[in-house]
Amino acid sequence: MTAQTMDRTPSTQVKALAPIAWKFPIVYTILALVSLIFFGLIGRDGETTFRVATGGDFFAIPDFAVSSTAAGLTLGIILVIMAAASIYVSVKRIDLGSWFPMLFGVIFVLSFLAWAGGGSGGVIPLTTLLAGALALSVPLIFGAMCGLVGERSGIINIAIEGQLLAGAFLAAVVASVVKNPYAGLLAAPIAGALVAVVLTFFAVKYWVNQIIIGVVLNVLVVGVTSFLYSTVLTQDPGLWNSRQKLPNLPIPLLSDIPVLGRVLFDQNILVYIMYVVVIALQIFVFRSKWGLRMRAVGEHPKAADTVGIKVNFTRVRNTLLAGAIAGLGGAFFTVGSGLAFGKEMSAGQGYIALAAMILGKWNPKGALFAALLFGFSKSLGNTLQSIGTPVANELLLMLPYIVTVFAVAGFVGRVRPPAAEGVPYVK
Template structure:
């Protein structure tokens, strides 16, 4: 008859007394931040806001199955209710910290949602033009495209142990080649196919210097970004600008309406009335979520990024795996670069990516090196980007210069305040020499 092992007892202290179990200290950072921000919102959006104004939101679009009437609310009253809900959620956070309970993602998500809604209620109060909520969400998803692909590229590289700072250059190279090929062939889809090739070439350069010549990966990434900016700027000035009609007039990807699904109010226009690049993004995120965490290929890639020596001892080719993952990541980033030209319907311009590669890196970290998390983080940054565009059109009390800073400020606060303690792959940035 087998014996059942008893649970370990606390270690005996002096004179036979038992030492109390060690308890982790309570972190009050998040609860305090919740309270401070909610009180600040209450003061700004309610107490200091002009009284007697109204805010109108529109939800439906012309092609929906049924129409939802515009919603008009008292700006001050609606903001007051939303701020009180935020304070209640902050109180729940304090209670959870005191009782050492773990709260799911629903609390920060709900807290952020009510505060953003309170901000929107205050920002467009008294404006003649209503705020189109569906259009705001639809544009946020569209603007998140390069961030999602860039974050996925960084994830593929860093999970295998290669730090990819060159996402900015891969996006820019993809945008350049997509514009040129689409212009020459008069086909946006041809440009979409060509974009990953440019990103893969930049990824190949990164991995050659990082593995073959064992150069510091961060330095190589920064140099590649500068190199791509210089090459594309030179070609833009000497070729594209001289004959823009031939080389820099890319056609735009058409918007594809998914029958039936695109006519569902709110969700339909946001999710199913987009370009083919958005639908490709859905597929890539879903496939990588499964492949990275549920397949032998993903297990080998993560093993190489965590403990390359152990992976080598069981027969995994460490550097070969890193080369393949980095080139694949570069191709994914290059595909995201097509957003700036063929998806947005714009001609190529110097440095048109505008730092989106670095925001994609932040989305990868905020998403904790997970495709699903990277998607959520990129949508947050895409919303911040589209918000400043929408409010710039409607008008808001905030100066336009500050609104232009919104995506970058949100990035800093999200990474500094929401990430918490995260652990990158253990061997990222460390060359493996057998």
């Protein structure tokens, strides 16, 4: 065999390289230049103080002040180096994993905070900022878990917004009547499941377009709760709509850890339930018979039917469970936060939860981080409003929705939903 013939053998053929992904390096480069130029070179004079310690910590971490310009320059240079590294690894087709964008994001946010607090001598309460981010993320996380369970089963659930609102309404009413926030917490998942009953009735039995059903249910729940609020709750708020708040249950020792203690372990029972739900779904969706059957009816229902899985029954059962999860999320608006029910108080959180689910690629862990991102953006806007910042208030109010749009449009990339999502199954 000649050398020329050997060169043509399959064993010596060179495989085609995958195309270079430039999206993330371009984004990193733009953000790094913004940090270096706007937060550093032409930044604001003055100092920004970061406050970490809170009362009751094992040990106090003193406040530390940084020069806004110096911090912007230093962190901007670090981000430029990271952006250059991202270009290099992209050319070499090396996967950095999820730690790199998370670290880049943290450094960019710190650079922005140092710039935003400068000039006015602002104090950035980091622990309060993080605690607020977690609190604002709770309904988003429950909503994202609801959408994940439903869509993994093949049912598109646009009605998360309505389920959150229904959960908030029933939790407030029951807690007010019984004078016990825990009673409201028990009632909330029932409201979410009742909305899911209507969704599955039309989607599974009559094969109605699931997106249309979801939109109609959202409008229906808004209308019903607004009507009852105006005609019943406001007539006797002491009976029907008084404030009932779930008490915080600090975990001994863990709640005294600086920063993380107050953020993670000094919460009410609803937040702890959220931890359990996310961990349980991460395990059961991918490592249990229930999860295997759920994914089977969402990907290939006919194949699932041939091995004895009741496709429509599985879809109905899981969608009702998903509705109950969303109802728990709605309870956070009222008994979880100690607020009375108000018209449309879910304020579009159900749609952001859907975005978090898509950004997380129908994975509980991914959806968790995406919901935390959106919650952090809202908490950041609230914090900057309180300390005074050159950023316009209108832009701060828009921040969570801007992050949602850019995250889904620019960062999620190509995602593949469950193959049979939204397709009715006819046996």
